[in-house]
Amino acid sequence: MTTTTLSTPTSSQTLPPRVASRAWGWARRQLFPSPLQALLSMATLILSGWFAYVALDWLVFSATFVGTSQADCTGDGACWLPITQRLGLFVYGFYPETQRWRVDIAFALAAGVFPLLYIKRIDRRWTLAYLVLLPFAMWWLLKGGPGLPDISSTRFAGILVTVFLGVVGMVFALPIGILLALGRRSKKPVIRVLSVLYIELIRSVPVITLLFMASLMIQLFLPSGWNLDILLRVLAVLVLFTAAYMAETVRGGLQGMPKGQYEAAAALGFSYWKAMGLIILPQVLRNTIPPLLTQFVGLFKETTLVMVVGVLDVVGIAMSTTSTPEWIGRENEVYLFLALFFFAICFALSRYARYLERQLEKSRQ
Amino acid sequence: MSKPTPVTADSTVVRIEHLNKWYGDYHALKDISLTVSAGERIVVCGPSGSGKSTLIRCINQLEKHQRGTIEVLGETLDDNIKRLERIRRSVGMCFQHFNLFPHLTVLENCTLPQTANLHAPQAEAIERALTLLDKVQMRDHANKYPGQLSGGQQQRIAIARALCMRPRVMLFDEPTSALDPEMIAEVLEVMVDLAQEGMTMICVTHEMGFAKKVADRVVFMDGGEVIEHAPPARFFQFPESSRTRRFLDQILDHGVSA
Numbered sequence: 001m002t003t004t005t006l007s008t009p010t011s012s013q014t015l016p017p018r019v020a021s022r023a024w025g026w027a028r029r030q031l032f033p034s035p036l037q038a039l040l041s042m043a044t045l046i047l048s049g050w051f052a053y054v055a056l057d058w059l060v061f062s063a064t065f066v067g068t069s070q071a072d073c074t075g076d077g078a079c080w081l082p083i084t085q086r087l088g089l090f091v092y093g094f095y096p097e098t099q100r101w102r103v104d105i106a107f108a109l110a111a112g113v114f115p116l117l118y119i120k121r122i123d124r125r126w127t128l129a130y131l132v133l134l135p136f137a138m139w140w141l142l143k144g145g146p147g148l149p150d151i152s153s154t155r156f157a158g159i160l161v162t163v164f165l166g167v168v169g170m171v172f173a174l175p176i177g178i179l180l181a182l183g184r185r186s187k188k189p190v191i192r193v194l195s196v197l198y199i200e201l202i203r204s205v206p207v208i209t210l211l212f213m214a215s216l217m218i219q220l221f222l223p224s225g226w227n228l229d230i231l232l233r234v235l236a237v238l239v240l241f242t243a244a245y246m247a248e249t250v251r252g253g254l255q256g257m258p259k260g261q262y263e264a265a266a267a268l269g270f271s272y273w274k275a276m277g278l279i280i281l282p283q284v285l286r287n288t289i290p291p292l293l294t295q296f297v298g299l300f301k302e303t304t305l306v307m308v309v310g311v312l313d314v315v316g317i318a319m320s321t322t323s324t325p326e327w328i329g330r331e332n333e334v335y336l337f338l339a340l341f342f343f344a345i346c347f348a349l350s351r352y353a354r355y356l357e358r359q360l361e362k363s364r365q
Numbered sequence: 366m367s368k369p370t371p372v373t374a375d376s377t378v379v380r381i382e383h384l385n386k387w388y389g390d391y392h393a394l395k396d397i398s399l400t401v402s403a404g405e406r407i408v409v410c411g412p413s414g415s416g417k418s419t420l421i422r423c424i425n426q427l428e429k430h431q432r433g434t435i436e437v438l439g440e441t442l443d444d445n446i447k448r449l450e451r452i453r454r455s456v457g458m459c460f461q462h463f464n465l466f467p468h469l470t471v472l473e474n475c476t477l478p479q480t481a482n483l484h485a486p487q488a489e490a491i492e493r494a495l496t497l498l499d500k501v502q503m504r505d506h507a508n509k510y511p512g513q514l515s516g517g518q519q520q521r522i523a524i525a526r527a528l529c530m531r532p533r534v535m536l537f538d539e540p541t542s543a544l545d546p547e548m549i550a551e552v553l554e555v556m557v558d559l560a561q562e563g564m565t566m567i568c569v570t571h572e573m574g575f576a577k578k579v580a581d582r583v584v585f586m587d588g589g590e591v592i593e594h595a596p597p598a599r600f601f602q603f604p605e606s607s608r609t610r611r612f613l614d615q616i617l618d619h620g621v622s623a
Contacts, residue, residue, distance in 0.1 A: 263427050264464035268478040268530060269454030271446075278481055283468050 059336075070327065082327040083337050090317050093157025102148065103160055106141045109134060110167045117352070135168040143229075153231045157312035159341070165235055165303040165313070166345075170296050172239045177246025182276065184251055195247070202244035208305055210237045215309035234306045242299045249291045253284035286360055293353035297346045314341060376403040377436070378534045378565050379424055384433035386419060393419050394430070395589045401534070406566045408576040408597075411586035412612060417569045420586070421536045424567065425456045438533055454482055457527030461539040463519040465511035465526070471498065472507040475526045483530065490529075497525040501555050517548025521555055528559075535559065537568040571616060577601060585609050 032038040062077030065084060073079035083090065092100050113134070116127050142164060144150035156164070183195030202210070214233040222228060257280055265275035285292070304315045312320070318338050322331045379401040386394040394416050401407055409417045422428040423435060426442055426449055435442045437452050465474050475494035479485040485493070498504040501521035511519050520540055527535060537556065541549045553575050560566055560579040570576070576583050576597055583600040585593040585608075593600060593609045604610050 258462075258464075260460055260462050260464035261466065264458075264460065264466070266427060267425055267453055267456070267458040267460075268526070269450050269482045270478070271450055274481050278477060279466055283466075286468065 070330070078333050078336075079330055080333055080337075082321050082330045082334055086317075086321055086327075089158060089321075090314060091159045093160050093312060093317065094155040095151065095157075095160065096155070099149070099151060102141045106138045106160075107163060109137055109141075110163055113167070114348075114352070118355075131171050135171050138164060138168060153229050156231060158317045159314045161231070161306070161311060161313040161316075162300075162303050164231075165238060165306065166300040168235060169238045169242060169299050169303070173242035173246055173295075173299060174292065176239065176243035178250050178281065180243060180247035181250035181254060184247065185254055199244045199247050202241055203248075207237070207241050207302055208308060210241060211305055211309050213237075230309070230311060234309060234311055238299060238302060238306075241302075242295060245295055245298075246292060249288050249295065250284060253288040254280065256287065257284060289356045289360070290353055293349055293356075297349050300346060300349070301342060314338065377401070378403050378405075378438060379567070380434075380436040381420075381424070382434045382436075384420070384423065384430055384435060386416075386423065386428065386430045386432075393589050394423070396433070397589075397591055399584065399591070399594075401565060401567060403533075403565050404563050405581045406560050406579050407568070407582050407584060408580040409567065409569045409584045409586060410571060410573070410576065410612075410616075411592075415586040416589040417584075417586045418538050421538055421567055421569055424536060425453050425458055427458075450482075454530050455533045457530060457532030457535040459520065459523050459527055459535070459537045459540045461543050463511070463516070463523045463543075465519055465523055467511050470508050470510055471503065471514075471522050474511065474522060475529045478526065479529050494525070494529055497528050498522070500528075500558075501525045515548060516544045517551045520544065520548075520552045524552075524555055524559070534565040534567065537566065537570065539569050539571070541570065541572055573601070573613075573616060585612065587612070 031041040058077045060077070062075045064073045064075055064077065064079050064081060067073065067081050068085060070079065070081070073081060088097075088100075092103050095103055113131065116122060116130055140146075140148065142151065142156065142160070143153060180195050180199055183191045184199065186192045186195070211234055214237045215230060218228060218233055261279060261283070262275065265279045270279065304313055306313055307316045307319075315338060318334045321327055322334050327334075377400055379399070381397060381399045384394055384397040385392070397420060399407075399420075409420060411417045419428055423430050424437060426435075438455055440448060440452055442449060442452070465471075466477070469477060472491065472494055475498065476487070476490040479490040479493065480487060495504055495507065498507055501524055503518060503522050503525065506514060506518065506522075511522070514522070524535075524540075540556070541552050544552065549572070553572060556566075556568070556575065557579055566579075568575070568580075580597045583593075583595060583597050584591055585600070585604075585606075587608050592606050593604060595605075600609075601613065604613060
């Protein structure tokens with residue numbers, strides 16, 4: 001039955017209006033065209049129904065949500081207490097409790113990007129300014145600075161770290177990626193060679209190696225007394241790594257651009273940067289939205305690798321939870337929570353990509 | 366930026382002297398000289414591969430030449446990119462494939478070059494764009510995207526877009542070659558109007574009717590050389606070179622006699 005309600009408006013206009021009979025017709029054609037197939041369909045339906053029941057029972061109906069310790073988990077279902085009891089830790093890490101409002105504001109600022117991207121009436125310059133200021137605002141809020149007491153970044157952990165690395169990484173990776181792509185196609189040999197070297201070097205090293213290098217080696221090159229925050233170091237690695245991949249995506253888009261667009265821009269007297277910024281890149285970015293968002297999703301998941309250099313992101317907190325004696329034996333619930341967390345965000349991102357693609361199709365007609 | 370480009374006393378708009386261009390080892394343009402004065406209409410024709418497109422693309426440096434000099438509006442073209450950008454703003458160009466910007470509406474196609482390159486205020490740019498779109502009878506389509514329009518319509522918009530920059534000379538690179546036959550007339554009509562208003566024009570085209578009607582001089586090229594260079598009356602009736610005659614036979618008969 002759900003299939004009828006899920007159908008898109010355009011297809012419902014072209015199909016017969018009698019919904020109930022259409023669903024039955026569909027079921028008869030697709031599920032019960034012959035006795036054997038009817039049998040198989042029935043078996044599959046019963047199996048998946050049973051599976052859904054078992055899963056839901058474990059996840060929700062027989063699960064324990066309220067309580068303070070393992071001893072309260074008396075049912076057969078999941079024990080969500082390690083999450084609910086340590087929710088503060090999962091979200092804010094070791095951030096001082098009295099200062100947590102700063103994290104909340106930072107999260108709200110990050111979440112504010114989505115409506116900004118969706119609402120078309122807002123001038124693009126405002127959106128751009130917001131995106132440029134966002135990383136600095138987040139760092140100021142989280143770390144402290146003028147007007148706010150300083151918080152040691154060793155206290156940063158959990159979703160706070162994941163969201164910070166993900167959002168700030170995305171904001172910086174794309175512009176750097178674009179510059180690298182332009183550099184790789186530059187007519188100036190020095191810029192071109194440097195861009196190619198950088199892109200190829202980064203792409204041929206695993207990100208985990210780069211993270212180790214960032215945590216151990218960068219310190220060797222900095223003047224003594226300088227101490228770049230470990231969080232900023234891993235952030236830099238994630239940004240520079242993702243940028244190299246994005247550069248290749250954008251370069252593909254640039255190469256796919258008809259030569260006539262460059263020529264028309266040149267013939268109208270556009271300078272290089274104006275032609276790129278106003279004519280070429282707007283088209284290239286629109287065409288490369290799907291692969292770029294895939295890379296954003298990848299970046300978001302790669303933030304979990306920072307654990308190997310001792311930065312505790314949400315996965316780090318999860319692992320520390322499963323190894324505390326109090327919550328030992330509750331790995332399933334903790335990892336399922338992690339999976340849901342990442343799924344929710346990555347799914348939202350890919351829905352956004354789909355939305356943008358559809359907008360694009362509309363404007364192309 | 367929008368300061369007027371200096372005009373030479375003799376009102377020469379384009380002066381090409383001993384122009385040579387190679388693609389690798391291939392000698393594409395061989396020692397070409399051509400002078401175009403203000404208000405003149407030049408039609409360049411010739412078989413494909415004769416170098417006629419390359420020639421006019423050298424005038425706004427979409428192609429770089431290796432030897433010889435090109436002077437546009439009194440300024441010699443060299444590696445100075447800022448000067449080149451300034452000159453390009455006074456040299457309009459229409460392409461075979463229109464090359465409108467597909468992500469912008471028709472109106473934005475016409476206003477963006479003005480606001481970005483001439484620093485025209487938005488309102489002024491819109492007014493000028495609408496006036497010129499009206500002139501090419503495309504004002505009603507101002508808010509559509511290029512992809513929604515036919516080739517003939519797109520080419521007329523491309524002409525309007527170029528005119529928005531207040532060019533001193535217009536270059537046409539086979540503007541009707543990519544069009545369906547029924548759309549050629551509407552584009553040629555706009556070009557004839559433009560010629561009659563006194564616009565300096567250099568047109569690469571196979572439309573010999575257009576050449577007869579508006580051209581002051583016809584340049585015939587073959588193999589990277591100028592073979593013949595004459596007013597249309599003499600060019601069509603008494604061509605000097607056998608190559609010209611053969612070309613004219615082919616193009617005027619459209620291969621029917623063959």
